[in-house]
Amino acid sequence: MSLNYISLNHFRNIEALSFQPSADINIIYGANGSGKTSLLEAIYFLSHGKSFRTNKQKLLIHYEHESCIVHAKKQHLNLSIPVGISKNKQGETQLKIQGQASRKISELAQLLPVQVITPESYELFFGGPKERRKFLDLGVFHVEHSFFNAWRQFNKILKQRNALLKSRPHNYAEQIKFWDVEFIKVADQINIARKAYIERFNAYFFDKIVSQIPIFSGLELRYDAGWKEDLASTLKANFERDVKLGYTSKGPHKADFSFYINGHSIENIFSRGQLKLLLYALKITQNTLIETETKKQSILLIDDLPSELGEETMTSVAELLKLCQSQLFITAITAESISAVVEPIQREKKMFHVKHGSLTT
Ligand SMILES: Nc1ncnc2c1ncn2[C@@H]1O[C@H](COP(=O)(O)OP(=O)(O)OP(=O)(O)O)[C@@H](O)[C@H]1O
Ligand SMILES: [Mg+2]
Known part of the structure; x- marks a missing residue:
């Protein structure tokens, strides 16, 4: 194809x-x-x-x-x-x-x-979490069919929740409680799909790529779901803070991942050339996974x-x-x-x- x-x-x-x-x-x-x-x-x-x-x-x-x-x-x-x-x-x-x-x-x-690598894309990749989330979700989107609907549904609920946190109508706390049931359910679906994808990604990356490029040995990928432990208690614990901020501070919309080598973040260790090479390795891993899983x-x-x-x-x-x-x-x-x-x-x-x-x- x-x-x-x-x-x-x-x-x-x-x-x-x-x-x-x-x-x-x-x-x-x-x-x-x-x-x-x-x-x-x-x-x-x-x-x-x-x-x-x-x-x-x-x-x-x-x-x-x-x-x-x-x-x-x-x-x-x-x-x-x-x-x-x-x-x-x-x-x-x-x-x-x-x-x-x-x-x-x-x-x-x-x-x-379709994926792209430009001379600048590695900067975006090692900058804010948004680009990394986009990268991760592109892979999940192709290999996990239910992901796109869950992701779309989640964004709708998040918008509702944030609007309530911002405008605070008289019964906003009850309304948020109502939305949170669905928020948690869909957030869990997204997290499970992302985690499963990262597992498959890791298996290919460490098996096929690291054996070709020795400087990558010792790399460790750390995934952050966007919250720790149980989401229901996280939302509860952060409620006052979210009201003050006017938006939801924890959830899958805050997910991220990063690479560490010998316990240090690679941005502080790798040279520009090495970071670019890692970007190639990540994109090639992703394309290969998409190809094997979707044919x-x-x-x-x-x-x-x-x-x-x-x-x-x-x-x-x-x-x-x-x-x-x-x-x-x-x-x-x-x-x-x-x-x-x-x-x-x-x-x-x-x-x-x-x-x-x-x-x-
Ligand atoms: N909307 C547009 N309408 C007409 N010309 C445009 C438009 N946008 C950009 N250009 C011109 O298109 C040309 C091609 O740009 P492009 O970035 O594709 O070049 P390139 O071959 O990649 O060059 P480089 O080697 O410098 O990266 C440039 O001369 C640019 O000024
Ligand atoms: Mg060009």
């Missing part, structure tokens, strides 16, 4: 472009400002309905046009499934799967597991791979990518700069040269 046809219209600096990528490795090279990141952004947009580099979705549309379209065909066994997304300057999005209009971006996301090939976008990576780290990235069966889209300014990474991988490679928003093979 991979994309075997991609077309873009009025996306960033790309007026119109279409190509037939390899199911294995696609190398996209070209000068600064040619449109490499934009091409990856379009593939990400097709799965997530938004950009990975800006919250201003309007910027995805070419300055001189009113809307942008990304369309692709996904190969699944002998079937070719057309999928498409368009966005206009009013912010309206339209989705199409197999010719049928869809309103749910989660349907596209389910069909196309769907996933897509990994790697923007500007050589940026800031030394020769040895590049060799380790190659070792990691050898473990990965994802459809890869890798960008670099020159094709030569990533030959040390892609040449040792025994998979089909296609090269695409981007120049002023157009492609040549």
